[in-house]
Amino acid sequence: MTEHDPDEVVDAELIDDSRLPAHRETHSPVVRSPEDDPDAWLSDQAREDVKAGIADGTRDGYKGDMERFAAWCTSAGRRPMPAAPQTVTEYLSYLKRTPRPRTNKPYGPNSMDRIIAAIRSAHRAAGHEPPDTMGARKVVLGYRAELSERKDPAAKPLKATPADRTVLRRALTELNRTTLAGQRDAALMLLGHALASRGSELVPLNVPDSFTDLPDGGFRVAVYRKKRKCWQDVTVVLDPDPDLCAVRAVRQLVTTLADNGHHTGPLFLRMDRWGYLAPPMHRNGQPIGDPTGRMTEEAASDIVQRSIERTGLPGRWRSHSSRRGFVKSARQAGVDIVQIGRHGGWDDKSKALIGYIDEEDAQGDNNPLAQIGRKAAEDDVAG
Template sequence: MSEHDPEVVDAELVDDGHLPALREDRTPAVRTVDEDPDAWLSPEAQEDVKAGIADGTRDGYEGDMQRFAAWCATVGRRPMPAAAQTVTEYLSHLKRTPRPRTGRPYGPNSMDRIIAGIRSSHRAAGFTPPDTMGARKVVLGYRAELAARKDPAAKPKKASPADRQVIRQALAKLDRTTPTGKRDAAVMLLGHAVASRGSELQPLDWPGSFTELADGGLRVTVYRKKRKRWQDIDIPLDPDPDLCTVRAVRSWVGALAENGYTDGALFRRIDQWGFIAAPMQRHGKPIGDPSGRMTVESLSDIVQRSIERTGLPGRWRSHSTRRGFVKSARKAGTDIVRIGRHGDWDDQSKALIGYVDEEDSQGEENPLAQIGKNAAAPSED
């Protein structure tokens, strides 16, 4: 949820018919529709709202609300409309209860998302969201406890930045004469060049998403899912052939053409025998995109697998190339506003500022290093 506003969701997330009945000794909160007779949405409008929410965000919130409702059923509390104390109790429960899959309780960041999901579910169902100040204080205290123990869970799980130097090392481990090597190189270099999220790289088509430029470069049209708008980005030829995004994309497109794919999905799966877009089955039934278009998760796997071969420590994901673009641009002395507009960050983006602050606190950009470099030589008096 690194770049999402956890409070901005108003989709139909919960089916009231599947929630436990209200306890007789509890007074339900007032439905918004009771306060304002026009405060309701038709099923069609609810579906239209859902279409404007990122799939991952919506799915996460739905799962969180289902688990909250199940816990309420076991303790005899009302999940909707939930009392503020119920939400606080639930977060306290999560803090102390190991999850079966990990053997550890939820981390603070996941708990923040859960609170946001409960609130958005209430809005969607026509209820005023419960006050969550107590629940947030539980999370705040939990984060402080973890920090005092130096527990890694206290820190946000950010993808490590894959800048040009990291990508160079990863590319050196690929066999770029093979279709797999050509594709994986194009994934990393294009992701870095357009500062894309995996979800923005995955739907690109050839040639549909690209325009040839007079200087030999390419213009790529990217749909920025976070901000719900299209963006055209010009990618020039790079003086370093090994790190040239345009050459890498053309090389991969050539491999696609040799295998009979001249239009449609740019990034397609390749099986263990080297066949592009080979049909996949599970239990005798076809699975996956029939065109062979890769999933966001599989693109992230490419970045992770390619960089991990280098032995470089870090948390490598498809988002690593987006973060890496910021690092590369800062190293080149690019203004933060130009960086943000290239990657379609809002001018006031906290995420971008956070990336820049991290980079500027390290190495030669560290303010202390700059002070030392520019300080006058001590007097010999």
């Protein structure tokens, strides 16, 4: 599964074809068993419509989680669906104590939360009432408490480190912005910060279709906010610091791409080590990758990670670092939380955004104690 920040994983209504009734005729429902609700079935079209509303990474991750749960149930002589609450509790207890082959460590609490969500979603998709998971969640709660007491890093969510303007400035000094690769990497990081975008929202951008020039010198970018399933027009203005200006960086990249014969299509293209654009890729003799040369979300994360790690700054750097960095930069500048959220495409009641804001406020001038101290000092002066 592609690695996601916690706010990227949702309890989606997954559709598992193997657990839904097949259809001999387009309009004839097939009931799975006499005790089933005769209306508890979906047409092929409805299954596809539901799938279209689920992020690929979430769907793939949940599918893998459910496959592993079903395999464990088989080995334990238990029924995977409809699963008894005790079965889910037993499985989570097993995961807590069993090292994974790839890491030689058990799942962390956050992954276990996702697994519970996957099991519940698979049940709903198959027309079953989701099992009561209170016992399973108590297992995870106790596990998280144990890890926290031991100060184990696994107790904390894996979050991307915010790449604010200070971090970006240092990372950009490590790039050779006279080269096409350097211009691409600079534009990717700066535009990701300016749009507060996820990597999955950044790599689909096209030239010239995604951009509209504005009279003040900036541009408007049409961004598809994947989590909210809606388009947003985001205004990006000229930055007073040319080195940190997303508008200038993007325009320089577009000009250089045009000089290399690329006038339309993906803004962010893959390159090989020699700087060739959109090189063909093959695996086992078969072509792979986007035929237009569009970069993948994983490649965008690699660029952010590689660029910032060159500075020696510690952290967990991903494409999501630009999105979190925007929040940090905006909050440091005193921008209101509502404006931050609406610019970055967060819901007004987004728990993820509130969490980011709380983290930033705890470390800066908006810390409640710092504000109390300032107010007390002002009162002393006035008195």
